């Protein structure tokens with residue numbers, strides 16, 4: 001901390017990053033020799049995508065988590081290009097690769113997913129050291145847990161961070177989310193399916209989504225943002241619930257729309273935006289992500305040009321009750 005100002009705006013944590021490799025093979029046939037027409041690899045993982053979007057928006061960002069030592073160059077290049085501070089712990093093995101075989105003739109996609117590397121107890125110690133050494137108010141923990149760690153890991157990391165006054169955003173799913181909310185993160189951003197799994201209930205209407213989010217807010221989570229794909233998102237705090245609806249846009253790739261929304265939520269917190277302003281900015285971030293294949297944003301101007309197209313409605317305020 002220099003003059004009371006943290007060194008980084010945000011630190012993101014990605015324990016299970018991935019390289020997304022897209023290969024184009026016309027008439028792909030299992031059990032035969034196939035020729036690749038085009039290929040493209042991008043470094044990914046939810047925390048990496050969140051960092052990417054925040055860096056593109058002009059923030060000072062540091063990244064940590066686990067990277068397999070054997071295939072780091074794509075990540076190292078990305079971080080250098082975006083001036084993201086790289087504090088990933090290098091672990092034994094290769095970061096997992098997800099291969100997407102796109103067949104433009106048969107209009108089929110085939111996924112081949114490699115397992116990720118296992119971390120050792122010493123790697124977890126190194127991660128905790130990095131987190132303690134990195135100076136930021138906000139920490140975003142995002143994505144799935146890697147093999148070989150306990151389901152309570154996110155909870156324990158979040159408890160440790162909150163105890164020293166840092167603010168935590170958690171974006172994960174399943175058991176990791178279930179256990180993670182026990183730490184009462186400041187913000188969570190489940191999508192509708194993740195929220196349904198968390199509260200163990202089908203949520204069939206806007207009112208039911210708000211009700212479920214409010215229960216989490218009552219437990220102390222300051223902001224529950226529930227994303228609902230093309231239907232937009234619902235932002236619920238102790239004071240109000242706001243619904244953001246996106247305009248119809250031409251979608252290039254839905255991968256990472258949620259991650260961009262997390263980045264937008266954090267950007268809004270750093271600007272002390274109201275709930276409505278936060279909903280607008282976060283949705284605009286997600287819309288920019290939908291218009292491109294790579295993670296991150298085209299520009300801050302692209303975000304701002306979409307903000308006016310987001311429709312914002314207050315669905316509930318605390319005053320309604322009195």
Ligand SMILES: Nc1ncnc2c1ncn2[C@@H]1O[C@H](COP(=O)(O)OP(=O)(O)OP(=O)(O)O)[C@@H](O)[C@H]1O
Pocket residue numbers: 190191192226227228229230231232233246247248249251254255256257258259260261283286287290
């Ligand atoms: N088809 C779409 N049209 C318009 N906006 C969309 C569409 N899909 C997603 N969005 C925007 O992106 C936001 C996040 O999308 P979504 O709910 O799919 O997140 P997610 O499931 O967490 O995604 P991710 O795969 O990144 O984890 C939505 O709230 C909405 O603003």
Ligand SMILES: [Mg+2]
Pocket residue numbers: 171191258259
């Ligand atoms: Mg998501």
